[in-house]
Amino acid sequence: MSDQNITPKKSIRPEIQNVVLSETMTGEERFQNVTLRPILKLQNKILLAIFRDYISEKEAKKTKNNEKQRGYFRLSATKQREFIDTVFQKDIKFKSQLLGMIIGHFDLEEYNLYAQNKTGTDRRIINLLKERIFTGLAELQQDS
Template sequence: MNKKERPVLSDLVNDGTSDVEKFQNEVIRPVIKMQHHLLITSFKNYLQKRKIDLSVLVDKKKRNRVSSVFKTDNNYKNMTLGFIIGHFSEDEFAFYSEKSSEVNRRVLQIVSQRIKDSISEVE
């Protein structure tokens, strides 16, 4: 079992950045990057369980299918959020607790985009 380490992503935080944006760039994005392979594997598993074959779809429809999963399947969304939130420190979780709906929206948006951008890894 290899130990995962949260990457440091620089150049994402500017002076005019809101608290949530700062949290997104300092915490959420590095965790999502660290969890990339798990997120891809879990999406592959999701498609397999539901007998969804992306390879027969044109690119735009593949992207639409990914979006619809993140819009409609609450169980999958909650599992995905768990993959990310589970890596928060206590302080990060305290911030998350205050702004959970905004943070959840951002997490799901970023993960959805990441899966679309990595669609070749999913097929």
């Protein structure tokens, strides 16, 4: 089987200018900096759009059920972080969807590395996702 999909997947990823690679870095840290960060940067706009839609759906559901509506963008920064943390802790289906979007950008070699430490790598991906979403939505809020 030919590995024709490896080069195109890596070639579309943006370069991270300030990435630091050192000899003392663990394999997981290297994977995070070389693979995960570029994929998350590539997918940033779609990840933010998906999370915005998620927020809108949850707020619409609350309004429909006559619950007190408290818009995400009206929450304090601390409460926004708590909201994002809660989403990733409690909504396993949504978390899995976002993880799948990232994992789907791995080539076979990267997937094999991922498969050796799924739990640890998933935790890294989720932490990176939460930070990107928090920062990205804050920037969107400032632009509007």
